[in-house]
Amino acid sequence: MKKFYFVIAAVAAMFIATEAYAQLGVGVGYNHGITTERVSGETETDGLDGFYVEATYDLNLMDRGWGSLALQPGVRFSYMGESDRDEVLDVLVKESFNETYFDVPVLVKYSYELGTVKLNAFAGPVFSFGLTSVSKVSADDYMFKYHNYTGKTVTKGESSSAINPDTHPEYGRFDLKLGLGVGATIMEKFNVKAGYNIGMLNRYTGEQVKDYRYTKHTGVFYVGLGFNF
Numbered sequence: 001m002k003k004f005y006f007v008i009a010a011v012a013a014m015f016i017a018t019e020a021y022a023q024l025g026v027g028v029g030y031n032h033g034i035t036t037e038r039v040s041g042e043t044e045t046d047g048l049d050g051f052y053v054e055a056t057y058d059l060n061l062m063d064r065g066w067g068s069l070a071l072q073p074g075v076r077f078s079y080m081g082e083s084d085r086d087e088v089l090d091v092l093v094k095e096s097f098n099e100t101y102f103d104v105p106v107l108v109k110y111s112y113e114l115g116t117v118k119l120n121a122f123a124g125p126v127f128s129f130g131l132t133s134v135s136k137v138s139a140d141d142y143m144f145k146y147h148n149y150t151g152k153t154v155t156k157g158e159s160s161s162a163i164n165p166d167t168h169p170e171y172g173r174f175d176l177k178l179g180l181g182v183g184a185t186i187m188e189k190f191n192v193k194a195g196y197n198i199g200m201l202n203r204y205t206g207e208q209v210k211d212y213r214y215t216k217h218t219g220v221f222y223v224g225l226g227f228n229f
Contacts, residue, residue: 022057027191029224033080033099038215048099050080052222058109067112072122076103078220093139100131103197105179118185123178126197130173149173170206175199175218191226 033048056074081098107124133148145154151169181195197220204216 022059023228025056025058025191025226025228027054027056027193027224027226028052029193029222031078031080032221034219034221036217036219038213040212048080048082048097050078052076052078052224054224054226056105056226058228067110070109070111072105072107072109072124074105074107076105077101078103080220088139091139093137096136097134099133101128102131103128103177105197107179111185116187118188120183120185120193121181122183122195123180126177126179128175128177128197128199130171130175133171168206170204171216172201172203172205175201175203177219185228189228191228192224193226194221194223196221 029052031048031050031052033050035046035048037044037046054074054076056072059071059073061069061071078101079098080101081096083094083096085092085094087093104127105124106127107122109120109122111118111120130149135146135148137144141157143154143156147153147169148171149169177197177199179195179197181193183191183193183195185191199217199219201217202215203218204214206214208214
């Protein structure tokens, strides 16, 4: 938690210090989250769909004949989720899983100008902090909800309901991702981009069993549109 607050403070200080030299941009786009789980050499992947909204600053570092370099810190809110329903013994069972994140990308961006279009490539660390992660199952009047970051469970039913205290969770909130991507800026105002944030940390925080190592990594593919002020 302290590391996360330090990152936010550092980026905010950078925004303030470079305000006169930076260009503000905003953007929205589509997310596809990929979770990769490995257990004793076997791999399983799962996908989530969602969206993001973001704000970025472009701080120009240098311009040369071969192109330009800029530092692009930003803040991003992401949502991803999935849902399913099935009928079991004439009972409709609904399942859902959703997550929200607050990300702080700090990217180095290379641009090359071709008339009114600038081609871009960018890379750098993305500090990712999970806000919510909820698994939910419901059938008729019964509902079970589990908060993956805190271990809290909530049950509701026709005859009873309960909110159980936090238990030891096995899913870490924090991740450090490597962000890579390409894009284009049109007439200095409109942006299009696509990228992939590769999760570097094992999100599984539970106990490991000898000869039965379990790892869980998360990554995000995204495409989006933006506007520069």
